[in-house]
Amino acid sequence: MEVAMSIFDDISLSLQTGKLKETKESVQLALDEKHSANEVLNALMDGMSIVGDKFKKNEVFVPEVLIAARAMNGGMVVLKPYLVSEGVKAKGKVVIGTVKGDLHDIGKNLVKMMIEGRGIEVVDLGTDVSAEHFVQAAQAENAGIICCSALLTTTMTEMKNVVQKAENAGIRNSVKIMIGGAPVTESFRKSIGADYYTPDAATAAEVAASIFATVKG
Amino acid sequence: MTGKQRVVAAFSGKPTDRTVWVPFAGVHAGKLKGYNAYQVLTDIEALVSSLLEANRLYDPDGQPVVFDLQIEAEALGCKLLWSDRSPPTVVEHPLAEDYAIPTSVPGPADGRIGLCLEAMKRMKAEVGDRTALYGLITGPLTLASHLRGTDLFMDLILQPEKAVDLLAYCLEVARKMAEYYAGTGMDVIAVVDPMVSQISPDHFNEFLSPVYGELFSHIRSMGIFSSFFVCGNATRNIEPMCQTRPNGISVDENVDLIAAKKITDSYDITIGGNLPLTTVMLMGNQAENARAALDLIERAGDRRFMLSPGCDMPYDTPSENVIAIAQAAHNPDLARSIVQACENSATDSFDIPVEIPDYASRAFPLVEVFTLDSSSCAACTYMMAAAKDMKDIFGDRVEVVEYKYTVRENVARCRAVGVKNLPSIYIDGRLAWSSIIPSRNEFKAEIEKAIASHEV
Numbered sequence: 257m258e259v260a261m262s263i264f265d266d267i268s269l270s271l272q273t274g275k276l277k278e279t280k281e282s283v284q285l286a287l288d289e290k291h292s293a294n295e296v297l298n299a300l301m302d303g304m305s306i307v308g309d310k311f312k313k314n315e316v317f318v319p320e321v322l323i324a325a326r327a328m329n330g331g332m333v334v335l336k337p338y339l340v341s342e343g344v345k346a347k348g349k350v351v352i353g354t355v356k357g358d359l360h361d362i363g364k365n366l367v368k369m370m371i372e373g374r375g376i377e378v379v380d381l382g383t384d385v386s387a388e389h390f391v392q393a394a395q396a397e398n399a400g401i402i403c404c405s406a407l408l409t410t411t412m413t414e415m416k417n418v419v420q421k422a423e424n425a426g427i428r429n430s431v432k433i434m435i436g437g438a439p440v441t442e443s444f445r446k447s448i449g450a451d452y453y454t455p456d457a458a459t460a461a462e463v464a465a466s467i468f469a470t471v472k473g
Numbered sequence: 474m475t476g477k478q479r480v481v482a483a484f485s486g487k488p489t490d491r492t493v494w495v496p497f498a499g500v501h502a503g504k505l506k507g508y509n510a511y512q513v514l515t516d517i518e519a520l521v522s523s524l525l526e527a528n529r530l531y532d533p534d535g536q537p538v539v540f541d542l543q544i545e546a547e548a549l550g551c552k553l554l555w556s557d558r559s560p561p562t563v564v565e566h567p568l569a570e571d572y573a574i575p576t577s578v579p580g581p582a583d584g585r586i587g588l589c590l591e592a593m594k595r596m597k598a599e600v601g602d603r604t605a606l607y608g609l610i611t612g613p614l615t616l617a618s619h620l621r622g623t624d625l626f627m628d629l630i631l632q633p634e635k636a637v638d639l640l641a642y643c644l645e646v647a648r649k650m651a652e653y654y655a656g657t658g659m660d661v662i663a664v665v666d667p668m669v670s671q672i673s674p675d676h677f678n679e680f681l682s683p684v685y686g687e688l689f690s691h692i693r694s695m696g697i698f699s700s701f702f703v704c705g706n707a708t709r710n711i712e713p714m715c716q717t718r719p720n721g722i723s724v725d726e727n728v729d730l731i732a733a734k735k736i737t738d739s740y741d742i743t744i745g746g747n748l749p750l751t752t753v754m755l756m757g758n759q760a761e762n763a764r765a766a767l768d769l770i771e772r773a774g775d776r777r778f779m780l781s782p783g784c785d786m787p788y789d790t791p792s793e794n795v796i797a798i799a800q801a802a803h804n805p806d807l808a809r810s811i812v813q814a815c816e817n818s819a820t821d822s823f824d825i826p827v828e829i830p831d832y833a834s835r836a837f838p839l840v841e842v843f844t845l846d847s848s849s850c851a852a853c854t855y856m857m858a859a860a861k862d863m864k865d866i867f868g869d870r871v872e873v874v875e876y877k878y879t880v881r882e883n884v885a886r887c888r889a890v891g892v893k894n895l896p897s898i899y900i901d902g903r904l905a906w907s908s909i910i911p912s913r914n915e916f917k918a919e920i921e922k923a924i925a926s927h928e929v
Binding site: 274314316317318319320322323326357359360361362365408409410411412438439440441443444 | 554556557558559562564623626627629630631671672673676704705706708709750751752755756787788789
């Protein structure tokens with residue numbers, strides 16, 4: 257029996273396979289067919305969430321995630337004006353960066369893409385970000401989450417400074433601090449008093465989404 | 474058996490008299506001699522003296538000479554950023570905008586390649602008869618990502634022909650580097666490619682299998698061993714890696730070594746790994762490190778296995794932790810009894826009376842050396858020898874005693890004195906050195922100070 261594919265399936269599938277042109281075209285088609293911007297956004301998020309799941313299970317790897325994220329971005333460019341006119345807001349805002357002294361940003365970029373794939377706005381502070389900068393940016397952007405990434409055992413200790421600076425600035429109760437990177441562990445998270453450690457980009461996005469869902473709920 | 478013979482046996486699938494131990498002390502070796510990462514990776518004297526100290530303290534069967542995956546990238550014009558306690562980072566990727574693949578490979582004097590070659594020659598002369606020396610080259614995928622940046626990953630899908638060309642060039646660089654290093658007498662060429670864990674088996678087969686197959690065949694043709702080092706969760710790529718026919722594969726704690734060993738065994742490949750770098754080696758204590766090593770040794774068995782850290786050890790890894798692991802490899806029975814004693818010491822009520830000397834009322838200083846057992850632990854042997862040397866120098870003006878942790882009374886004493894790490898030297902009840910063996914002059918100066926205080 258043939259199952260009819262909806263336009264939303266087309267969007268999700270073309271995103272999962274990283275097809276930029278097809279993703280943009282199906283997004284435009286769905287909008288032309290008068291589907292709401294929110295429905296189209298959900299289809300894009302669905303595709304990205306499937307990619308995230310597969311990434312977590314070691315079924316797809318960095319190249320596949322990068323081209324899926326590229327397709328998502330292409331779709332978002334088409335969708336954005338419609339989201340604005342329909343008044344659809346981001347589900348929350350995150351500031352992200354690699355900690356001071358650390359320039360390894362592949363992991364950070366993957367986390368950023370996965371979180372964006374959840375309909376959350378991400379402000380990318382880049383690499384080698386000081387604890388002060390993380391906190392100032394979180395305040396200026398009114399972000400609900402600070403995400404810190406480190407690849408080196410020598411730089412991961414900077415994450416403790418981020419927690420400390422957030423406390424000093426009086427925003428510790430209004431911002432969650434998430435940490436990750438190859439040497440980071442749950443016991444390290446506990447030792448520095450951060451809120452969440454996640455072992456991979458997909459889980460980071462899940463946790464970020466659940467934090468904002470809880471806040472809203 | 475010498476360490477080198479053990480490494481050769483392990484790569485050949487033959488039994489060894491004890492577990493083969495290959496610590497990866499890169500920048501960490503510098504710490505042993507008080508050098509930062511920049512000094513130990515740029516100054517020949519700092520590098521060689523640090524490597525020799527690591528060789529002395531950890532008594533390895535195999536030892537990498539330089540652990541820095543930026544050597545080739547730097548020689549090819551990538552800008553590096555240095556930090557004190559970790560290897561440098563590539564900060565600019567020359568092919569990021571302009572995909573102009575270089576046309577020539579680095580020569581033996583380019584960048585720091587000359588420094589590596591000199592260090593290899595000197596290490597060969599100093600310890601090459603007993604320690605198998607590893608020349609480490611940057612794997613083609615990691616070198617390609619240094620040159621091209623993260624976009625390399627998308628190239629595998631979006632412009633595969635470009636990726637193929639770049640990887641073919643990186644293969645040429647790797648072949649040449651292997652030749653340079655083999656020329657200094659390296660016993661093993663290890664190709665280190667952490668990025669391999671970030672791509673699928675399909676991509677591995679499509680892009681890397683031909684490259685690696687040729688590289689390992691080239692190394693084999695030079696009559697030396699090859700090893701394939703990977704970091705991260707490379708579980709899915711272990712089998713494709715085996716099919717490129719290296720002699721060894723080394724993995725970190727993200728891979729289940731025992732499950733991976735079933736695959737490597739079926740290809741007659743020796744697996745190495747995978748002591749956890751952060752949670753155990755950097756942050757754990759001696760007993761936890763010995764236990765982690767013993768656990769791995771017991772589960773991996775005595776064939777086609779080498780005990781190693783998951784990757785290059787963190788700069789600040791406490792040397793006493795590495796010493797505990799070395800002890801587990803060298804004498805597992807003894808290490809087991811020490812771990813047992815440590816565990817018991819938490820619950821044991823120790824009804825053994827421990828008499829703490831009244832140091833101040835003594836006529837001469839008392840040097841107390843707490844060891845795992847100076848007859849089997851290299852670092853303990855050197856520490857005890859340093860103390861005996863003081864006895865030879867100062868004669869009756871100093872007293873030296875050794876407390877081996879293998880004796881229950883001494884475990885009780887360690888607890889009473891508050892000894893945290895072994896081996897340690899206490900002078901008149903005060904901790905003087907832990908794990909680091911003092912130089913003769915340092916030790917003499919401390920003893921002279923102690924003698925003076927007794928004379929007062």
